[in-house]
Amino acid sequence: MYFRIIKSKAISVLLTFIALLSTIPFLLVLYFILKNGISVINWEFLTTLPKPVGEPGGGILNALVGTIILILIALFLSVPLGIMVGIYLSEHPEGKIAFFSRLVSEILQGVPSIVIGIIAYLWVVKPMGHFSALSGGVALGIMMLPLVIKSTEEILKLIPNEIKEASLALGVPYYRTILRVIIPAGLSGILTGILAGVARIAGETAPLLFTAFGNPFLNFNILKPISAMPLLIFTYAVSPYEDWWSKAWGASCILVIFVLSLNVITRLLSKR
Amino acid sequence: MIDIVLRTENLTASYDEHVVVKNVSLSIVRNSITAIMGPSGCGKTTLIRCFNRMHELSPKARVEGKVYLIENSYKREEIDIYSIDPMLVRRKIGMVFQRPNPFPTMTIYENVIAGYILNGIKLKKSEADEIVEETLKKVSLWDEVKDRLNKKGTFLSGGQQQRLCIARALAMKPDIILLDEPTSALDPVATMRIEELIEQLKDTVTIVIVTHNVGQAGRISDYVAFMYLGELIEYGPTDIVFTRPSHEKTEEFLAGKIG
Numbered sequence: 025m026y027f028r029i030i031k032s033k034a035i036s037v038l039l040t041f042i043a044l045l046s047t048i049p050f051l052l053v054l055y056f057i058l059k060n061g062i063s064v065i066n067w068e069f070l071t072t073l074p075k076p077v078g079e080p081g082g083g084i085l086n087a088l089v090g091t092i093i094l095i096l097i098a099l100f101l102s103v104p105l106g107i108m109v110g111i112y113l114s115e116h117p118e119g120k121i122a123f124f125s126r127l128v129s130e131i132l133q134g135v136p137s138i139v140i141g142i143i144a145y146l147w148v149v150k151p152m153g154h155f156s157a158l159s160g161g162v163a164l165g166i167m168m169l170p171l172v173i174k175s176t177e178e179i180l181k182l183i184p185n186e187i188k189e190a191s192l193a194l195g196v197p198y199y200r201t202i203l204r205v206i207i208p209a210g211l212s213g214i215l216t217g218i219l220a221g222v223a224r225i226a227g228e229t230a231p232l233l234f235t236a237f238g239n240p241f242l243n244f245n246i247l248k249p250i251s252a253m254p255l256l257i258f259t260y261a262v263s264p265y266e267d268w269w270s271k272a273w274g275a276s277c278i279l280v281i282f283v284l285s286l287n288v289i290t291r292l293l294s295k296r
Numbered sequence: 297m298i299d300i301v302l303r304t305e306n307l308t309a310s311y312d313e314h315v316v317v318k319n320v321s322l323s324i325v326r327n328s329i330t331a332i333m334g335p336s337g338c339g340k341t342t343l344i345r346c347f348n349r350m351h352e353l354s355p356k357a358r359v360e361g362k363v364y365l366i367e368n369s370y371k372r373e374e375i376d377i378y379s380i381d382p383m384l385v386r387r388k389i390g391m392v393f394q395r396p397n398p399f400p401t402m403t404i405y406e407n408v409i410a411g412y413i414l415n416g417i418k419l420k421k422s423e424a425d426e427i428v429e430e431t432l433k434k435v436s437l438w439d440e441v442k443d444r445l446n447k448k449g450t451f452l453s454g455g456q457q458q459r460l461c462i463a464r465a466l467a468m469k470p471d472i473i474l475l476d477e478p479t480s481a482l483d484p485v486a487t488m489r490i491e492e493l494i495e496q497l498k499d500t501v502t503i504v505i506v507t508h509n510v511g512q513a514g515r516i517s518d519y520v521a522f523m524y525l526g527e528l529i530e531y532g533p534t535d536i537v538f539t540r541p542s543h544e545k546t547e548e549f550l551a552g553k554i555g
Contacts, residue, residue, distance in 0.1 A: 184395075184397065186393055186395055186397035187397055187399065187400065189350065189353075189391075189393065189397070190393065190397045190398075190399065190410075190461070190464075191399070191410075191414055192350065192353065192386065193348060193350060193386055193390065193391040193393075193465075194386065194387070194390070194410060194411040194414060194415070194464070194465070194468060195383040195384065195385075195386035195387035195411065195415060195468070196383070196411070196414040196415055197383055200414055200415070200416070201414070204413075204414050205399060205401075205414065208401040209399075209400055209401055211401075
């Protein structure tokens with residue numbers, strides 16, 4: 025007689041169990057990275073350049089600076105363009121141009137990152153004749169673009185039309201309405217989208233392999249090759265040196281903490 | 297002679313091929329309250345949206361006929377509002393919407409002077425303070441909010457928000473304010489306060505109010521227009537239209553038989 029209740033209890037317990045189970049891979053990743061990485065991280069690790077193989081000490085300053093510069097270039101390229109496209113799509117949801125643009129942006133999001141690396145190679149590296157931070161930034165910017173477009177469009181669509189009409193009815197021209205009413209109203213959402221985009225590209229390795237290329241020295245020139253956290257992890261992890269392996273763990277640990285905190289901030293912002 | 301502030305001639309408005317307002321000619325009396333009533337979908341909102349050129353913002357919208365704004369009827373200074381910049385028209389003819397819509401990113405203070413801020417019109421601090429205080433007093437909101445002018449406008453109650461929106465329109469010192477069913481989202485007490493407010497405001501500004509509530513039209517308006525299926529059926533002083541309507545449809549609407 026109570027079979028029905030027992031059955032539904034059992035299903036509910038099973039689902040809870042599976043939900044918990046699904047968090048295990050992530051927790052394991054976090055556990056191993058912290059276990060192997062956290063001991064490597066110290067002030068010297070963050071603030072000095074790599075030492076030649078065999079010499080103890082040295083750090084990953086080149087990769088930290090490189091990743092920051094690459095992210096800045098990607099932001100500079102993708103944010104203004106992405107926001108403008110997002111505004112267009114939310115303002116003109118129907119229509120052929122919007123349909124086409126949305127379709128292209130969705131396809132771009134699905135393009136494998138290595139292919140985007142090749143595109144950046146053809147567009148920037150080949151004409152310039154050498155690898156550069158700029159080309160890596162272009163590759164990451166292209167990867168971020170669809171994310172910025174999508175999040176801008178989605179958040180602006182949520183802003184009630186009444187707010188826009190209120191502004192227009194005060195005699196405020198359309199462009200000022202967009203700049204001073206619509207964008208401020210959607211700002212936290214747009215920022216959330218940008219942060220999610222940064223979290224997405226921060227760990228990308230493939231598009232940087234033949235664009236940013238890597239650089240064992242500190243470089244601030246965007247026209248020269250530059251290192252990046254994922255590139256350094258890749259190089260160090262496949263090297264034969266034990267010291268480099270532990271540095272790769274340390275760098276992974278920093279990268280994971282960075283991406284994780286971006287995701288947490290994004291969550292907190294979008295909950296507001 | 298009756299002082300006219302706005303006049304339409306054979307005004308026809310449509311969305312796509314669908315004609316919503318048919319050949320309406322009417323004159324709005326200065327410093328009066330004119331109510332436009334009629335059943336849902338009769339074109340009353342579209343009609344007033346033609347007065348401040350908001351109708352043309354809808355895709356595939358069309359307007360034919362003339363709308364004149366009369367600055368001074370003795371000198372016969374008429375402006376064809378479809379021949380000038382719509383932004384100028386909308387600063388002279390303000391609008392308040394069905395649902396209160398204060399700007400969510402702005403404080404109460406900023407919402408009142410939003411028309412100046414957004415249009416990039418620079419105000420001295422003292423001027424801005426004065427406009428805010430004076431306008432909030434006009435909409436009887438000052439006492440309720442004077443201690444929290446820097447709070448967001450969206451924290452106010454629905455009725456307070458709607459009065460804030462009326463203040464925002466008034467602050468631009470328009471000739472006319474169009475109210476599009478301003479109380480349909482409010483409770484009876486808030487509705488009553490808005491109605492009282494509207495009656496106080498007619499000395500400063502001409503009011504055109506769209507309502508599907510016959511009682512509201514009867515309570516507050518000096519003139520009333522009855523629209524049915526896009527046509528202006530009857531228009532005249534409220535006491536006459538309500539007591540001796542000259543058209544059968546008006547009588548049926550007032551009696552609750554249609555609408």
